[in-house]
Amino acid sequence: MTEVVHMIDSEVFMAFSTYATIVILKMMLMGPITSYHRLTKKVFSNMEDTALGGPAEDRKKMIRADPDVERVRRCHQNDLENIIPFVVIGLLYALTGPDLSIALLHFRLFVGSRCFHTVAYLLPLPQPSRALAWMVGMVTTFSMAYRVLTTALFL
């Protein structure tokens, strides 16, 4: 991890910035998709939100769980559990000064696998398509974590 400072100015760091931003934006998209289902199907979690569902005779009926809403929320939760570790470990990985081609391979594999994961979750595609997408993301992150630990290990 010597000369890390120069690494921040490098193409690897710019590549990380690009892919991290793309995959975070993909994760943020889950919020509006949840809202879309809530508003079109009139399904809410809070009593005050039912006002967004327009006039209705019985607002209490809008407080319920809906399969589509719950599916998007599970997808969002899985994103939080996987994309945030990628961003943290990917940032530290980019600072270890890896080869650009190997770093790009990691970033592209991860972002591609998570985009496919979202498609597989929301359509849904038959298993094990989603399970494999999840596994590719995990392995990519573990591989970067391995390099961080072997480069920067300081206990």
Added chain:
Amino acid sequence: MTEVVHMIDSEVFMAFSTYATIVILKMMLMGPITSYHRLTKKVFSNMEDTALGGPAEDRKKMIRADPDVERVRRCHQNDLENIIPFVVIGLLYALTGPDLSIALLHFRLFVGSRCFHTVAYLLPLPQPSRALAWMVGMVTTFSMAYRVLTTALFL
């Protein structure tokens, strides 16, 4: 993204550090608020936690869902889904060397909107106050992501 190294030492990065820390502390506050409701109303998710509720004849009754606890938890979840993207994209944004005044506008708008979001969620305030606060936070983050992608794009 040239001369990024010098950016870390800048006022923009110090401003980011300050606002990111404040908004993360706000998010962490949701944990103790959840605990407060759990302990005062004796509502728990785990059997072993009921010991914290003091002596009781029927501990199984303490394992239940409570509207107040669930409301704080939804607010906490919304924070995770929105504040973490802000922190990640805000860090990369601060490294692109934006004007201090424009950066401060982004950071203040985001932190202000999320503080208002929490108040609107917990009181609660009538909609669309919370929806608007959420939207301001989203737009602020998207605006920073746009600058990161146009400055650092490397696919």
Added chain:
Amino acid sequence: MTEVVHMIDSEVFMAFSTYATIVILKMMLMGPITSYHRLTKKVFSNMEDTALGGPAEDRKKMIRADPDVERVRRCHQNDLENIIPFVVIGLLYALTGPDLSIALLHFRLFVGSRCFHTVAYLLPLPQPSRALAWMVGMVTTFSMAYRVLTTALFL
């Protein structure tokens, strides 16, 4: 926060990279543990996932909540709510140039408390063991946030 640039190359930053990676890997481990319980007990949230449970007469029965699965998921959620703030504030803290010994104390206390928290949650150990582990992690993060704010305050 002057001369922050040189801090990235320092032993404190290497120590942060190491402990942040370890505690993120610990958090990621919750995913496979959830999958293990889902596959061995045949408990799923999505209809398409029941195909992973092998042939069965009634697949709808596999769509249910299981206490073991829910316990691991709550532990995972608590990790998200606590480990991510540590990583964000820890990164900014490492850039303020603290003494190595004091920084190591913070990082080790946090990572140790979260590993104990997971053990206390999954076994489970009687309370207040888990509550204390959670509190140690909170105090450690607050202590680092205090240094970040007193060093970098820029409102």
